[in-house]
Amino acid sequence: xxxxxxxxxxxxxxxxxxxxxxxxxxxxxxxxxxxxxxxxxxxxxxxxxxxxxxxxxxxxxxxxxxxxxxxxxxxxxxxxxxxxxxxxxxxxxxxxxxxxxxxxxxxxxxxxxxxxxxxxxxxxxxxxxxxxxxxxxxxxxxxxxxxxxxxxxxxxxxxxxxxxxxxxxxxxxxxxxxxxxxxxxxxxxxxxxxxxxxxxxxxxxxxxxxxxxxxxxxxxxxxxxxxxxxxxxxxxxxxxxxxxxxxxxxxxxxxxxxxxxxxxxxxxxxxxxxxxxxxxxxxxxxxxxxxxxxxxxxxxxxxxxxxxxxxxxxxxxxxxxxxxxxxxxxxxxxxxxxxxxxxxxxxxxxxxxxxxxxxxxxxxxxxxxxxxxxxxxxxxxxxxxxxxxxxxxxxxxxxxxxxxxxxxxxxxxxxxxxxxx
Amino acid sequence: xxxxxxxxxxxxxxxxxxxxxxxxxxxxxxxxxxxxxxxxxxxxxxxxxxxxxxxxxxxxxxxxxxxxxxxxxxxxxxxxxxxxxxxxxxxxxxxxxxxxxxxxxxxxxxxxxxxxxxxxxxxxxxxxxxxxxxxxxxxxxxxxxxxxxxxxxxxxxxxxxxxxxxxx
Numbered sequence: 406x407x408x409x410x411x412x413x414x415x416x417x418x419x420x421x422x423x424x425x426x427x428x429x430x431x432x433x434x435x436x437x438x439x440x441x442x443x444x445x446x447x448x449x450x451x452x453x454x455x456x457x458x459x460x461x462x463x464x465x466x467x468x469x470x471x472x473x474x475x476x477x478x479x480x481x482x483x484x485x486x487x488x489x490x491x492x493x494x495x496x497x498x499x500x501x502x503x504x505x506x507x508x509x510x511x512x513x514x515x516x517x518x519x520x521x522x523x524x525x526x527x528x529x530x531x532x533x534x535x536x537x538x539x540x541x542x543x544x545x546x547x548x549x550x551x552x553x554x555x556x557x558x559x560x561x562x563x564x565x566x567x568x569x570x571x572x573x574x575x576x577x578x579x580x581x582x583x584x585x586x587x588x589x590x591x592x593x594x595x596x597x598x599x600x601x602x603x604x605x606x607x608x609x610x611x612x613x614x615x616x617x618x619x620x621x622x623x624x625x626x627x628x629x630x631x632x633x634x635x636x637x638x639x640x641x642x643x644x645x646x647x648x649x650x651x652x653x654x655x656x657x658x659x660x661x662x663x664x665x666x667x668x669x670x671x672x673x674x675x676x677x678x679x680x681x682x683x684x685x686x687x688x689x690x691x692x693x694x695x696x697x698x699x700x701x702x703x704x705x706x707x708x709x710x711x712x713x714x715x716x717x718x719x720x721x722x723x724x725x726x727x728x729x730x731x732x733x734x735x736x737x738x739x740x741x742x743x744x745x746x747x748x749x750x751x752x753x754x755x756x757x758x759x760x761x762x763x764x765x766x767x768x769x770x771x772x773x774x775x776x777x778x779x780x781x782x783x784x785x786x787x788x789x790x791x792x793x794x795x796x797x798x799x800x801x802x803x804x805x806x807x808x809x810x811x812x813x814x815x816x817x818x819x820x821x822x823x824x825x826x
Numbered sequence: 827x828x829x830x831x832x833x834x835x836x837x838x839x840x841x842x843x844x845x846x847x848x849x850x851x852x853x854x855x856x857x858x859x860x861x862x863x864x865x866x867x868x869x870x871x872x873x874x875x876x877x878x879x880x881x882x883x884x885x886x887x888x889x890x891x892x893x894x895x896x897x898x899x900x901x902x903x904x905x906x907x908x909x910x911x912x913x914x915x916x917x918x919x920x921x922x923x924x925x926x927x928x929x930x931x932x933x934x935x936x937x938x939x940x941x942x943x944x945x946x947x948x949x950x951x952x953x954x955x956x957x958x959x960x961x962x963x964x965x966x967x968x969x970x971x972x973x974x975x976x977x978x979x980x981x982x983x984x985x986x987x988x989x990x991x992x993x994x
Contacts, residue, residue, distance in 0.1 A: 409874050413829035491855065535955070538882035542869075545890025549862070552894070556855060556901050564901065571898045575891065595955060 418522030426530050427508070434507060438675040439469035445783045452787040463723065463730050476668040484558065484661045491557035496662065496669035499550025503673040506543040506680045509536045511598050513767035514693050518760075528768065529598075536597040537589070540684065541582060544639060548574040550673060551641065551648055551658050558661035566657030570641060570648035573797060577638040577645075580805035584631035587816035588615050588688050591622050601692030611696035616689045623819035629689040631809040633778075636681040638801065640674060643786040647797060682778035683771070690774050693767035705762045708769045709749035716743025834874055841867040854900045858893060865889040879955045 443458060443465060450457030458465030483492070513528035520526065533539060548571055555567015592600040606613035606620040613620040616629050638645035649657030659670045686692060697704040716739045723735020752758030792800070844863035851857045865888040872881035962970050 409833075409876070410830050413833065488853075488855070491859070494859075533878065535878045535882050538879065538886070542882050542885035542890065545886045545894075546862075546866075548890070548894050549897070552897055552901065553855075553859075556897075564904075568898065568901055571894055571901070575894055575898070578890070 418524050422521045422524050438672050441675050443469050448783045449787045463726055476665050479664040481664040486559045488557040491553050495550050495554035495557055496666045499673040500669045502543050502547045503676040506540050509539050510683045512771060532598055535595045537595045555658035560661050562654045563658050563660045566648045566654050573647060574639060576801040577635040580631055580809045581635035581639055583809035584628045585688055586813045587625050587628040590816050590820050597687055601687055604691040605694050607699040610698040614691035623816045625689055627812045631805050633685055635805055640677045640681055642782055644789040644791050678782055682775045685778050686771055686774035693771040695766055695770050705766055708765055709746045712746025713743050837867045837870040858896045862889055862893050879958055
């Protein structure tokens, strides 16, 4: 019995549970994607001393919904002379592959405290032994979405964008794969949950993460830098957004796509940003491990403690608005958030609530780390100019690849030295 | 019919259809896409046999790297739909009998060993990454290193050819 045959002989409860989990994850990720565009616009606006979206809803919070509706109702133009099949296939390929990679990301250590028809409810869709390889194979196929979109459009700027993207993604995939080998050598496994659990130590807290490895191991700070830079290039984000380069290629590979097909490329790009951020957190920053040493149990109340001032801020910010938001929604929401925080803080004395605090530790820290890397993406976009094409190739082949190979050799030597008697 | 068998037939059918479409498509990009379908469904078959590592590598190397290069070259040359020439005489008269002979040979070999094909022929050692690396670096270390050397020679050859083109 191997993994696939075991999977195929599961009972109905398992299938229902998995489908519900997939639907839930899709819903969450697509919503987060929408608000990521809002977040990006707000942060970039802040960096450029602008206001950013602020017309639709308080702080422009309903802007993503308005944008989504606009995408749905725009006319869907198919330019003449396109290769119809490939033209339609490309956005599907891009979006499906980007979303598929989320299936193997584990979001928390402990299963939910109740069972579904005898099935344990883990905080991941699947946890294969080759988790990291699955992610890399999905990334490897992800090039096609962009390259084929550029080719099928039958137009010169998209073609140039598609060509650039395939060259860029092949080049940076090498250094991206190489830079995680150090982590793999220390973990001795492709399983993401195992990689995370090996970064746990009761004494060192955040210093035991793979980037520092104070509890014995070779620090992967170089590996992390190589990985993150290549990953930014792999997701076609600034400063490596050569495939779309507005100033040179109009909009690059998706110039000829309109309406929701354009939105699909957009969602795919933001989803891969989330995947890469979670990978950074999981491989190098301890995944769901708290940055504090395990004996410091009082740090378990940090999430609840954050909720109270946040809720109060929502109330005081909300009452400024004279619409229904100020009168009802925002103060209500703020009260609910602050109340929830206060309730969870009561866990100091009430045992079941204490359990809840313990339980949300893993997801809370993982999501905070993912959020930090997403902010980093936006930060890079707000501050860095785009690389020239030859610079891009030089960085990939002459800097990142040799450095990440050197990192592999040093880590391998370290692991060998440590395992030798 | 067990679920595994159904999945096998779906994947096998997909790879055969992909292979046929690879030959029959007129446009190089469509052919390349069909080849990607073949590669990915083969990876699915490996997964069905329990060879997880091989399946992932099949997608990363063949589905990803190699086929991306194919697509890249086709896009770079902006190759359009191919024009059909008259079939060569050799292909017309020699092709069908030879194809039939090969099919017959394969069928005969399968029937001969029919009972001996185990349901799950992958030994556990091949299924795990550790098992594969143990084999590569112990039993098969010489063939492995020789192949690496061969690839290195090919890389240097490609570099030399590219450099020569540059000078002229």
